[in-house]
Amino acid sequence: xxxxxxxxxxxxxxxxxESTRAVVPGDGSLDRxxxxxxxxxxxxxxxxxxxxxxGWPLLRVAESDGGLGLGVTEWCTLMRVLGAALVxxxxxxxxxxxxxxxxxxxxxxxxxxxxxxxxxxxxxxGLDWTGGACAEGLTGAKRHVPGVAGAxxxxxxxxxxxxxxxxxxxxxxxAQAETLDGGASGTLSFDATPAAFLPLPDVPALLDExxxxxxxxxxxxxxxxxxxxxxYLKVREQFGKPIGSFQALQHRATEMTVQLDLLRAAIFATxxxxxxxxxxxxxxxxxxxxxxxxADLALHVAGEAVQMHGAMGIxxxxxxGLFVRKAMVEANILGSARVHRARFVSxxxxxxx
Amino acid sequence: MTATIDYNALSDDAFxxxxxxxxxxxxxxxxxxxxxxxxxxxxVKPWYFVQSAKGWICPTWPQEFGGMGLNAAKHLILIEEYxxxxxxxxxxxxxxxxxxxxIRHGTPEQQAHYLPRILSGQDVWAQGYxxxxxxxxxxxxxxxxxxxxxxWVINGQKTWCTLGMDANWIFILARTxxxxxxxxxxxxxxxxxxxxxxxxxxxxxxxxxxxxxxxxLDDVRVPADHIVGPVNGGWTVAKALLGxxxxxxxxxxxxxxxxxxxxxxxxRTGAWDDPVFxxxxxxxxxxxxxxxxxxxxxxxxxxxxxxxxxxxxxxxxFQSELYQRIAGVMMEVTGEExxxxxxxxxxxxxxxxxxxxxxxxxxxxxxSTEIMRNMLAKAVLGLPG
Numbered sequence: 001x002x003x004x005x006x007x008x009x010x011x012x013x014x015x016x017x018e019s020t021r022a023v024v025p026g027d028g029s030l031d032r033x034x035x036x037x038x039x040x041x042x043x044x045x046x047x048x049x050x051x052x053x054x055g056w057p058l059l060r061v062a063e064s065d066g067g068l069g070l071g072v073t074e075w076c077t078l079m080r081v082l083g084a085a086l087v088x089x090x091x092x093x094x095x096x097x098x099x100x101x102x103x104x105x106x107x108x109x110x111x112x113x114x115x116x117x118x119x120x121x122x123x124x125x126g127l128d129w130t131g132g133a134c135a136e137g138l139t140g141a142k143r144h145v146p147g148v149a150g151a152x153x154x155x156x157x158x159x160x161x162x163x164x165x166x167x168x169x170x171x172x173x174x175a176q177a178e179t180l181d182g183g184a185s186g187t188l189s190f191d192a193t194p195a196a197f198l199p200l201p202d203v204p205a206l207l208d209e210x211x212x213x214x215x216x217x218x219x220x221x222x223x224x225x226x227x228x229x230x231x232y233l234k235v236r237e238q239f240g241k242p243i244g245s246f247q248a249l250q251h252r253a254t255e256m257t258v259q260l261d262l263l264r265a266a267i268f269a270t271x272x273x274x275x276x277x278x279x280x281x282x283x284x285x286x287x288x289x290x291x292x293x294x295a296d297l298a299l300h301v302a303g304e305a306v307q308m309h310g311a312m313g314i315x316x317x318x319x320x321g322l323f324v325r326k327a328m329v330e331a332n333i334l335g336s337a338r339v340h341r342a343r344f345v346s347x348x349x350x351x352x353x
Numbered sequence: 354m355t356a357t358i359d360y361n362a363l364s365d366d367a368f369x370x371x372x373x374x375x376x377x378x379x380x381x382x383x384x385x386x387x388x389x390x391x392x393x394x395x396x397v398k399p400w401y402f403v404q405s406a407k408g409w410i411c412p413t414w415p416q417e418f419g420g421m422g423l424n425a426a427k428h429l430i431l432i433e434e435y436x437x438x439x440x441x442x443x444x445x446x447x448x449x450x451x452x453x454x455x456i457r458h459g460t461p462e463q464q465a466h467y468l469p470r471i472l473s474g475q476d477v478w479a480q481g482y483x484x485x486x487x488x489x490x491x492x493x494x495x496x497x498x499x500x501x502x503x504x505w506v507i508n509g510q511k512t513w514c515t516l517g518m519d520a521n522w523i524f525i526l527a528r529t530x531x532x533x534x535x536x537x538x539x540x541x542x543x544x545x546x547x548x549x550x551x552x553x554x555x556x557x558x559x560x561x562x563x564x565x566x567x568x569x570l571d572d573v574r575v576p577a578d579h580i581v582g583p584v585n586g587g588w589t590v591a592k593a594l595l596g597x598x599x600x601x602x603x604x605x606x607x608x609x610x611x612x613x614x615x616x617x618x619x620x621r622t623g624a625w626d627d628p629v630f631x632x633x634x635x636x637x638x639x640x641x642x643x644x645x646x647x648x649x650x651x652x653x654x655x656x657x658x659x660x661x662x663x664x665x666x667x668x669x670x671f672q673s674e675l676y677q678r679i680a681g682v683m684m685e686v687t688g689e690e691x692x693x694x695x696x697x698x699x700x701x702x703x704x705x706x707x708x709x710x711x712x713x714x715x716x717x718x719x720x721s722t723e724i725m726r727n728m729l730a731k732a733v734l735g736l737p738g
């Protein structure tokens with residue numbers, strides 16, 4: 001695949017890539033992904049048991065807490081591969097829950113018996129996460145919870161602490177909405193839901209890590225979408241030659257490559273800096289610029305891919321459409337390009353210091 | 354002898370301190386600092402001679418040829434420190450282009466003759482590749498060299514020779530066989546500028562500066578041994594120069610410097626407090642940092658000796674286009690003043706139009722953006738020709 005040769009994978013990252021083979025078909029088939037669309041829960045719960053078997057929920061849990069103790073770089077490596085395969089299971093949200101809970105990660109999740117996702121978001125297209133706690137436990141709402149239709153447990157993030165609540169918890173109502181990729185996300189509304197709060201880890205740092213991992217997922221989507229488009233440009237003939245021989249299309253294709261090269265370099269440089277202990281300011285600036293480019297680029301590549309596929313590009317039958325609809329969902333998760341540009345602007349003066 | 358120091362064995366910090374001390378104590382009075390344009394030989398030569406005396410004028414040459422033998426990472430530190438101090442760029446075609454080419458393809462006699470003269474500053478070289486009819490299609494050169502007795506007789510025209518009017522020697526690509534495929538009939542020749550029949554004419558650019566020259570060659574005769582590499586092997590010789598240089602062309606320093614100038618302009622004009630400007634500025638800064646991260650991946654590859662592929666074109670394309678976008682924002686931030694010839698006589702760094710014009714050639718020279726994209730499309734994306 002384009003780009004993998006540009007990055008030297010460490011042994012651990014190579015191991016991560018290997019471990020995706022149980023989830024990602026070696027032949028690149030998208031049949032499973034296509035088959036899971038628009039039927040609850042929008043992903044395969046059995047596959048989440050494979051995810052648990054791979055130890056991914058423990059990826060960002062410290063070894064001293066029984067985790068794998070791997071870095072953000074490995075998380076990004078994983079998400080990039082999953083993005084390229086459009087894996088619909090809520091892996092990112094589960095890894096985030098593991099990173100938040102650490103040693104408190106429920107055994108049933110590790111055994112692959114239950115599916116755990118994170119509920120952190122207070123408002124639409126925002127990064128606020130501190131709401132939700134009250135004297136009785138949980139109140140208010142957590143928005144855009146991924147994999148909501150197939151989740152058994154929610155790791156709820158509030159300013160008072162973390163709470164793990166089952167989907168049948170008292171006072172919890174769940175409103176689900178179908179998403180363009182054929183999955184569902186939901187809003188959890190709490191009404192004095194009983195909760196035992198666990199102490200808060202560095203939530204802003206972990207949400208930033210998740211945002212970077214989400215950028216890597218988008219990178220994977222965009223890289224594969226470009227690859228599929230290039231394959232089409234090489235075989236589709238008009239005027240007696242492959243349309244990929246036309247310079248107008250070649251130059252548009254190279255713009256996507258240029259942007260992908262930048263995004264790939266930025267994401268993995270940022271991951272390495274975070275793993276090496278970057279300051280909060282550096283982390284926020286770097287993550288925001290990565291997410292900004294990842295989101296913009298995913299939609300840019302999606303649009304170009306459709307155009308270059310011509311009328312085939314606007315059919316549901318063509319696989320490229322799966323990437324387009326996925327990109328449209330994922331681009332705005334964990335903050336749109338606008339949200340992250342605004343955050344970057346707000347940090348300008350500090351950055352200048 | 355400074356030449357025996359193993360600079361690469363020094364820590365980065367120690368080497369950086371050494372470079373910093375050198376420029377701060379030895380940069381000559383009167384040579385411009387932070388020049389926004391190329392400085393001619395008469396003005397810049399004291400700085401050339403200072404580096405020459407220190408043994409530092411050819412940082413990348415192996416030490417046995419009189420260079421510093423720097424690896425890419427150390428070379429970058431040297432460049433960064435020179436940039437930080439605002440050192441003027443010297444006439445560097447001998448040190449940067451011809452020297453490495455002779456070290457790779459020259460005869461021992463050519464190396465012994467020409468390299469010391471570059472090191473000392475006795476010879477200042479110009480590059481004679483492009484012609485009016487051979488730009489992006491460089492292999493279409495028509496300037497001809499005919500073997501007559503013990504001499505080459507050269508006829509033709511070369512153009513876009515950077516600081517060509519300062520040079521006393523020029524290397525050229527000349528057609529030595531018209532009967533074969535165009536790349537296969539080109540030779541690499543060395544021509545003294547004072548040879549009878551050589552005429553140099555400066556070209557005034559859009560900035561009203563004379564940074565280029567065109568060179569006319571009418572029945573110019575040079576000895577037969579003034580050829581580098583085999584007869585008709587000049588294309589291979591010339592192409593060997595590309596590669597590592599492309600990484601340095603893509604370095605973020607031009608855009609970084611432009612962005613800091615944009616900020617200064619915005620603070621002066623009040624645009625800095627405008628949220629619309631802030632959004633634009635933040636976007637450019639994101640782009641600059643992404644570029645720096647991409648640049649680092651190539652520096653890493655240079656460090657480990659990994660090959661630099663055609664994908665490096667991404668770096669050059671984005672760097673040059675970013676520089677132009679920043680210059681474009683300078684024009685809107687400074688308003689009408691940017692249309693004036695000399696809005697800041699004392700400080701050309703505040704002049705938006707200067708940056709806008711200076712940014713133009715970056716997408717044209719060293720392989721135009723369009724040629725870079727053709728290269729990416731074919732060599733990296735595998736699209737059909």
